[in-house]
Structures are given as structure tokens and as C-alpha cells.
Amino acid sequence: MFLSDITTSRRRRREDSRLADHVDRLGEEHPPIPLDSVDYTMKKPGLLAEKFGHVLDYMARVELEVERNVLELNILLPDPPEVDRHFYADVWMPQEIQHGLILDELQQQAGLDPTDANLSEVDFSLKLLGALGRMPGVQDISRMLYYLTGLATERSAVLAYNKLHAGLLELGEKAIARTVIAPIRRQEPGHFAYYQMAAQGLWVQMSGWQKWLTRALRKRTFEVVGAYNKRQVTDFGDVMKALRMSDGGEAELREYARQVGRAEYELMFAHRRGLRVPDYVFKSLRRAVELAAERKGETWPAAQPAGS
Structure with missing residues (x-):
């Protein structure tokens, strides 16, 4: 040996x-x-x-x-x-x-x-x-x-x-x-x-x-936690909404994705300069909140009133 x-x-x-x-x-x-x-x-x-x-x-x-x-x-x-x-x-x-x-x-x-x-x-x-x-x-x-x-x-x-x-x-x-x-x-x-x-x-x-x-x-x-079908992905979007994890639009959601994906980013992708979070994490979370908004007849992120 x-x-x-x-x-x-x-x-x-x-x-x-x-x-x-x-x-x-x-x-x-x-x-x-x-x-x-x-x-x-x-x-x-x-x-x-x-x-x-x-x-x-x-x-x-x-x-x-x-x-x-x-x-x-x-x-x-x-x-x-x-x-x-x-x-x-x-x-x-x-x-x-x-x-x-x-x-x-x-x-x-x-x-x-x-x-x-x-x-x-x-x-x-x-x-x-x-x-x-x-x-x-x-x-x-x-x-x-x-x-x-x-x-x-x-x-x-x-x-x-x-x-x-x-x-x-x-x-x-x-x-x-x-x-x-x-x-x-x-x-x-x-x-x-x-x-x-x-x-x-x-x-x-x-x-x-x-x-x-x-x-x-x-x-x-990769999929959001606990989601194995489209309905459950949508339900997770509702959870994020109720817990105010997606109210701040894409900027807040991207920060949430960074926290969720940071450990695997540091392990698997640290050699790639400029990448702060695996993009698939953010896309999965965004899909969940978009589906949840769609189920309510809304859009995400919500349109801001004129002049706001």
C-alpha cells in the first residue's frame, strides 16, 4: 500500500x-x-x-x-x-x-x-x-x-x-x-x-x-423542500408568502436562495468565480412563488403602484 x-x-x-x-x-x-x-x-x-x-x-x-x-x-x-x-x-x-x-x-x-x-x-x-x-x-x-x-x-x-x-x-x-x-x-x-x-x-x-x-x-x-408534484410546489410558494419570504421580489428571493444553496455552492461550485448561488435553487424557488400567485389569479412580483 x-x-x-x-x-x-x-x-x-x-x-x-x-x-x-x-x-x-x-x-x-x-x-x-x-x-x-x-x-x-x-x-x-x-x-x-x-x-x-x-x-x-x-x-x-x-x-x-x-x-x-x-x-x-x-x-x-x-x-x-x-x-x-x-x-x-x-x-x-x-x-x-x-x-x-x-x-x-x-x-x-x-x-x-x-x-x-x-x-x-x-x-x-x-x-x-x-x-x-x-x-x-x-x-x-x-x-x-x-x-x-x-x-x-x-x-x-x-x-x-x-x-x-x-x-x-x-x-x-x-x-x-x-x-x-x-x-x-x-x-x-x-x-x-x-x-x-x-x-x-x-x-x-x-x-x-x-x-x-x-x-x-x-x-x-433540485426541488423545493417537501415538494414532489406541481401542487406541492405551489403549496410551498404559499408557505413562502405566508412567512414573508417573497414579499421583497426577486432581490429578497435571491437572498433566500443564497442561504438555502450556500453550503452546496461552497462545496461544488466555489471554483467558478462570480457565482454566489446555484441558479437552479433560485429558479426552483421562483417557480414556487409564481405558481402560488397564479393559483390566486395574481402575478409575482406584484406590480408596484405608479409613483411608488
Whole structure:
């Protein structure tokens, strides 16, 4: 074995150990939120439902569908590193499902219907990619796409929960903000950190063709968090509108896209001067807000009154 191979092997073991330690800490320090710690007291449940009902429904669905996401990962990654399996099956899934149950209960107590989550139907394309994952080099690409999706998802979640927390405080719903949204928000950054460390460790191990194909697939498959069809993309546009993420037009949306896509930009595209955010992130977000406006018979960005 060459000295470079020995050095690489040692570095991988250190990285795996660091990831494993991180996952263990997440499990120990952030167990699923106890249901008896939640205070569902609402001052104006009707107003809360009117302003944020569809936000709660979207978030609850996405969190609950983690159960299906784990089924997808078991197909997508036929032979994952043990640390990945430990993370998504033993730590991430229990935390996220609990988030979904709490949010779903909140919206029901606000007088809304329970969320309709898809917990078991796996798309055929993922089954096909899982079969291809047994070919040499392909599973690493699938793993990288999983990490990149996780990065964007967790960053989107933190931004959305920050906005929702602020919106609930504006409504005077302090109990909900303090015992529902704040604890959920507190658990998301640890997931982001895992994906970031895992992605950085894998990227330096990938060959040129793997990196090229990862970039190409990411551009073609990126979608806003929790959206698997046109209706859900439109629903996400409504979420951004309710959370005031798109009121400032393209400039504000581009800044939001920069925050969502910054980690993967720094990993995959930092060598391209002048590129601040992958354009596919911005285009995907813009499509969502445009579809949401179109469903209401409006246009986005809204036309400004003359003289404004």
C-alpha cells in the first residue's frame, strides 16, 4: 500500500469517528421532544389558523413523511456506511416524526384537518437509482445527492421556523412559539451539521466523473423542500408568502436562495468565480412563488403602484 493510501485511510477513519461522535451527541442531547412538554394554549386559534394554517400543514406533512424518506434511503443506499444508517434511522427519524406529530396536533387544536402525509409510496425512479447503486461508484453519487438534499432541506427548515416563530410572537401566541416551534427549531442545526460534515468528507474522495455527474443530477433534480408534484410546489410558494419570504421580489428571493444553496455552492461550485448561488435553487424557488400567485389569479412580483 502506498503512503498516500495509508494517509487517506487514516483520514477517513478520523472523519467517520467524528461523524459517529456527532450522531451520538445528537441522540443524547436532543431526544425526541416529549409530548407532555408542549403547551397548545392559543389566544386566537382562528386567527392563527387563518394566517399560518397551511404553513403548519405543510411543515407537519414534511416532518411526518420522514418515515417514507427512510424507506427511500434504504432503497437508494443498498450498502450505506453504518454511521449514515445510525443517523437517519435512530436519530433523525424519531426526532422529525415527533416534530410532525406535534405540528399536526397543533393544527387540529386550531380547528384544522389533520395533515395527509404519504408514509409508504416510494417513487419508481428511486427504486431504479437504488438498483444502479450496486454498480461501482454509483452509490457514492447517491450518497452525495442525499447529503446535498439534506443540507438544503435543513437550511430551509431553520429559515422557515425562524419566520414562523417571529410570526407567532407577533400574534401573541407565546406558548406555541416557546414550546412548539423553538424546541423544533433547536434540533434542526444538528442535522445540517451532519450533512455538511458527511458531504465534505465524501466530496474529496470522489473522482472527477462522479463530481461531474453529481453536479449534473443536482441541477436536474433540485426541488423545493417537501415538494414532489406541481401542487406541492405551489403549496410551498404559499408557505413562502405566508412567512414573508417573497414579499421583497426577486432581490429578497435571491437572498433566500443564497442561504438555502450556500453550503452546496461552497462545496461544488466555489471554483467558478462570480457565482454566489446555484441558479437552479433560485429558479426552483421562483417557480414556487409564481405558481402560488397564479393559483390566486395574481402575478409575482406584484406590480408596484405608479409613483411608488
